[in-house]
Amino acid sequence: MYRYDSFDQQLVDDRVAQFRGQTQRFLAGQLPEDEFRSLRLRNGLYIQRFAPMLRVSIPYGLISSKQMRMLGHIARKYDKNYGHFTxxxxxxxxxxxxxxxxxxLADLASVQMHAIQTSGNCIRNITTDHLAGAAADELVDPRPYCEITRQWATFHPEFNWLPRKFKIAFCATETDRAATRLHDIGVFIVRNAQGELGYAIYAGGGLGRTPIVAPKIRDFLPELDLLSYLEAILRVYNRLGRRDNMYKARIKILVKETGPAKFTELVEAEWAKIRDGELKLTAADFDRIRQHFDEHPYAADADADASFDAAVAADSAFAAFVKRNVKAHRVPGYKVVFVSLKAPGVAPGDITAEQMELVAQLADDYSFSEIRSTHDQNLVLAEVRQQDVYAVWKALKAHNLATPNIGLLTDLICCPGLDFCSLANAGSIGVSDEITDAFESMDDLYDIGEMKIKMSGCMNGCGHHTVGHIGILGVDKKGEEWYQVTLGGSAENDATLGDRTGPSFDRAHIVQAVERIIEVYLEQRSSEDETFLKTYRRIGMAPFKARLYADEAVAA
Structure with missing residues (x-):
């Protein structure tokens, strides 16, 4: 993984010192609240319903074991013994x-971490596939491209005060695991007909109160032109994006109102001015960054192991874990192990200090001291020899981190909602608990199969509800919590916004609504192999709507 040089370290150390002085002046009454607000946001600090909330940056989801231990230390010393992955x-x-x-922030800087640009109207954390470097279906490892982009974006002077926040994602695989088309810029690494590496560029995606799937604005961009083209897009947005209305300030509104063709024309014109300038990359630039992502020293004979298959055959609980939480690795004899942060009774994405320390130790012992975080709010040990998977499972199981539900209904995404967030209209965590309780049988979950429930407590959509197979949005009606439901969304290659079912459901009946949706799916699917999404696209909304609103008292 990328390691700081002296310039990187000096940058974050200086930022810590600056913010320490700013905080001291604010607490002493020497710095007004409106001035301090923008400074704290630039350091990832929000003020929530009951306390401040600090968001720490994890570039492209890659964490060292040393960093994970520090995150656990922070949870224990400064928080209530846990953190929340987003x-x-x-x-x-x-x-x-x-x-x-x-x-x-000083503790974070000591392990090459920070909270810079995790909030505010700037370029946020660069994200990508959580299986990058381990996925068998990837064209190239996208992380060096993310790192080059991160270095370009950090403290970029021209884009320090954008009209609104800005998010960039990379994908280099057949299956999009990074929700790439739902970002302000989505970069797909591709090869053209001549075999040359480059990028297909999408712009103007995003969720929130106006969810939009990004249109493609360029079929192929040469590999060395990455930063200059991103710069051109940001310049057009920075110049033309609306600043008079925060709800219409995202680039998705600009692209929609301008039209993708006209927006592309503006970007191409801007790019023509700068494409051969100082932002032109070289092969040496990529080589320098790729050295930080060198091949791990994989064991040559790891696939000769027979104990993994024997353990699967002998232990049904382990077999269930392997079926859902263990995926193939591109190197024979290695496996990708998912650490579920969706155990019953636990808020999705939450992890205790003790659990963080365990995961760090497992990474040291079995996964080259690296951990990944996913946009589905789980963790991954991506480099485990198959002969070690059983030992990893036993350790995870002992610490409530081995729920075999990755990709299933209880592996739901959920924002903090009204329990913490000052923007929320309704609770999310309590609803997620009740849904998990309603579908506690693992046999039932396996029968239902792949299912992505995504839930947000407000229109900002931090829980990605608009692209859930089943999406749940909390709304306020005269001080009461109600929930709108959408069906048929997807964040993958076929990125699609869900369709609203109709009137919303009150707090007492939202779990029953989910149960009725599942009932219709199980009755209507053409075979056990037909997923919910395929069934919905085949039969449409009508059967679900008829069952949902059979009792008019549950919705309004």
Whole structure:
């Protein structure tokens, strides 16, 4: 993984010192609240319902074991013994004390981490596939491209005050695991007919109150032109994006109102001015960054092991874990192991300090000291020899981290909702608990199969509800919590916004609504292999709507 050089370290150390002084002046009454607000946001610090919330950056979801131990230390010393992994592969702390935040940032800097640009109107954390480097279906490892982009974006002076926040994602695989088309810029690494590496560029995606799937604005961009083209897009947005209305300030509104063709024309014109300038990359630039992502020293005979298959055959609980939480690795004899942060009774994405320390130790012992965070709010040990998977499973199971539900209904995405967020209209965590309880049988979950439930407590859509197979949005009706439901969304290659079922459901009946949706799916699917999404696209909304609203008292 990428390691800081002296310039990187000096940058984050200086930022810690700056924010320490700013915080001290604010607490002493020497810095007004409106001035301090923009400064704290640039350091990832929000003020939530009950306490500050600090969001820590995890570039492209890659964490070292040393960093994970520090995250656990911070949870224990400064928070309530846990952290919360988010849909942008970052981690948040919900209970830090304002006067201690500079100390937290100093601790983060000691392990090459920070909270810079995790909030505010700037370029946010660069994300990609959580299986990057381990996926058998990837064209190239996208992480060096993410790192080059991260270095370009950090403290970029021209884009320090954009009209609104800005998110970039990369994909280099047949299956999009990074929700790439739902970002402000989506970059797909591709090869053209001549075999040359380059990019298909999408712009103007995003969720929130106006969800939009990004249109393609360029079929093929040469590999060395990455930064200059991104710069051209940002310049057009920075110049023309609306600043008079925060709800219409995202680039997705600009692309929609301008039209993809006209927007592309503007970008190409801007790019023509700068494409051969200082942002032109060289092969040496990529080689320098790729050295930080060198091939791990994989064991040559790892696939000769027979104990893995024997353990699967002998232990049904382990076999269930392998079926759902263990995936193929591109190197024979190695496996990708998912660490589920969706155990019953636990808020999706939450992890305790003790659990973080366990995962760090497992990474040291079995996965080249690296961990990944996913945009589905789980963790991954991506480099485990198959002969070690059984030992990893036993350790995870002992610490409530081995729920065999990856990709199933209870592996749902959920924002903090009204329990923490000052923007929320309704609770999310309690609903997720009740859904998990309603479908507690693993046999039932396996029968249902692949299912992505995504839930948000407000229109900002931090829980990605608009692209869930089943999406749930919390709304406020005269001080009461109600929930709108959508069906048929997808964040993958076939990125699609869900269709609203109709009137919303009250708090007492939202879980029943989910149960009725599942009932219709199980009755209507053509075979056990037909997924919910395929069934919905085949039969449409009508059967689901008829069952959902059979009792008019549950919705309004």
């Amino acid at each position: 849909t942008r592969q970052n981690i948040q702390y919900n209970w830090p004390k304002l006067e201690q935040v500079p100390d937290i």
